[in-house]
Amino acid sequence: MRVLTTAHRTLPRAGRDPASRSGLRRQATAPRPRVVAVEARPAKADLLPGLEVAPGAASDHHVVYELLQRVFRAPSADAFYASLDHPFYEPCDRLLARRGGRLIGHALLNPREMLLDRAVAPATQVSWLATSPEYRGQGVARFMLEAVDARLASDGSVVGVLTTRIPHYFARHGWALCARLSRYVAGARALLARLSHESAGRGPGVCIRPWRHVELPALVRLYAANLSPGMFARNEDTWRWLIGQRAFDQIYVATDSTRRSQLEDDGVSLAGYVITKGNDVLELMVDPARPHLAWQLLERVCSDAMEMDCHHLGLFAPPNHALTEVFLQVGGHRQGPEEASCEYLMAKVVDPVAATQWLLPQLQRRAEAARLNRPCELALVSDNVRLTILLTRCGAKLVVGKPSRSPLRLGRTELTRLFLGAIDVRSAITAGRVSCPSRSAAHVAAVLFPKLPLWRAPLDDLME
Structure with a gap:
């Protein structure tokens, strides 16, 4: 059993200039590392033999552009090469799938900072997931998404986000539907x-x-x-x-x-x-x-x-x-x-322990604002993960692996929605998507995880 307190910050964040975001609270100060030296991931036995995924390099830009043109007929040459000048872009932000030296898959993972309630969280925007047409239906995209999960778990992101017109596909791979872009x-x-x-x-x-x-x-x-x-x-x-x-x-x-x-x-x-x-x-x-x-x-x-x-x-x-x-x-x-043009915002929390640890100061603030009786605790059980949030008048801490008599039981996608404020806790309990045997636990959960008006400006997609 591990105990993590609000003083124990485990998540680094991207090094950004905070001057333009006065009034937003920071919860981490260490620079967020780029994952560059990553060995190629060989495919599993049930996938294409010889398939590997590795970070991109500057020399890959030309073949990446050709792949995106074959798959999406976009972006234009001017837009693609202009995107390389983004102040936070690095060639290693791309994950490239190759077989026999030929590029057949691509995903772009842009480091971002996303507002969650009143604090800015380190996030990763996933975009331009592409598979060469002749390799579709052979598990390349699934393998790419597994590599995306591994990158999210290692780069300090609280959450990965993407927008899509085919939410059912990403839902099969553990991504949670959080909002419809209006x-x-x-x-x-x-x-x-x-x-x-x-x-x-x-x-x-x-x-x-x-x-x-x-x-x-x-x-x-x-x-x-x-x-x-x-x-x-x-x-x-x-x-x-x-x-x-x-x-x-x-x-x-x-x-x-x-x-x-x-x-x-x-x-x-x-x-x-x-x-x-x-x-x-x-x-x-x-x-x-x-x-x-x-x-x-x-x-x-x-x-x-x-x-x-x-x-x-x-x-x-x-x-x-x-x-x-x-x-x-x-x-x-x-x-x-x-x-057909309706788009959806989807998210994925790969490391619930790290994400909950990042949320602790937010949860403490919400408890204080609602004048929640403390000390109190809320236990969350999702798959094989057991998290217990302990709140006192002096602070908040997270205990991992502690048994509880009345935990909130929910799936991994519902846990992502809970963390991002994409669900109403009481409605989810009534609908059976979340199990909670205790009224007091349901009340604490509703206070700590209120529903938030999630929104993504379409101009942000121009930053890909």
């Missing part, structure tokens, strides 16, 4: 009429104009102020690279200043921004103290859409966003799972 669609004319009517009664408007490059710190500031669970943190280097990609059409900003000179306006007065591509709003962020600016920014986008003869407008936003109700009120709808 896209709302409505008629541009109806939206403009509604927004114009509402804006008339909101007092004097602000200046909506194109963004200037000297105002980059303002984007960093506004994004950090709106960071919500599931979103990736972005520092100024990341933003600069993202802007350089030009994978969007326009950025408008809302400002109280009417000055035209870039030397006179340094971006301090910026109170909101919107990023568009085609007839979609990819990201819209405003000062939390001035939510009405979101209406004025969207009104400008609607006006542009009408001028370009776009009859429908799409909005990527979480379900609780202030503007989603406007889309629904004018006859719009939320993109449903029956639509």
Whole structure:
């Protein structure tokens, strides 16, 4: 039986500049190591003979691009080689499957920092999982996902995340479905009429104009102020690279200043921004103290859409966003799972012990906020893992392997959802997905693991 306390941090985190994320708490300070010197993993006996997976190198970029083109017809050459300039990218972030020296499989594992409740956790974004067409159905992708699990377990990630349109495939390999990425669609004319009517009664408007490059710190500031669970943190280097990609059409900003000179306006007065591509709003962020600016920014986008003869407008936003109700009120709808382009957010916690250890300060804070009677404990049993969380008024600690009379019993995917706040504990118990013989244990679990509004901005996928 092992005992881990909040003072015993076992998870390193990626070395990032924290200056752009003031207000977010840090729970680890050691630099997060890259796994570079990894020996090739030979395939199991039931897979293709001679199949091996190993980290990529700079010399592999050309063949990787050719494989992605054969499988996805994407990305473009310019987009692919621009992605190599990402400030945190290393060639070893790719896992490559080869047979007889030929590249037949690929996965990209990008180190990220993801907000979980109020703290930023080291995470890994998994993307571009590809198998050469002639080798499909022979277990190559399954072997790649096993190699992904091994990397997640060794690189200090609390969680691995991915977005996909085929969640059933990844669910078979232990990935948990956590959220559906919301896209709302409505008629541009109806939206403009509604927004114009509402804006008339909101007092004097602000200046909506194109963004200037000297105002980059303002984007960093506004994004950090709106960071919500599931979103990736972005520092100024990341933003600069993202802007350089030009994978969007326009950025408008809302400002109280009417000055035209870039030397006179340094971006301090910026109170909101919107990023568009085609007839979609990819990201819209405003000062939390001035939510009405979101209406004025969207009104400008609607006006542009009408001028370009776009009859429908799409909005990527979480379900609780202030503007989603406007889309629904004018006859719009939320993109449903029956639509082929609907994407899902999935996650996987490979090491529950390390993840629980990272969560201990969060759990202690939640217990204090709910005035939970302490000392108390909550036992979690998932497969062959037994975790007991002990809470006192002085702190929290984790005991591994301790027997309990009334534990929460749940599968590994439900455990991932529990850690990320993707389930309501009481509803899961009622539905039979979680077993809990004690009302007191169910109450403690509901306090320590509340449901969170998980969301991933689509602009983050441009960072792959």
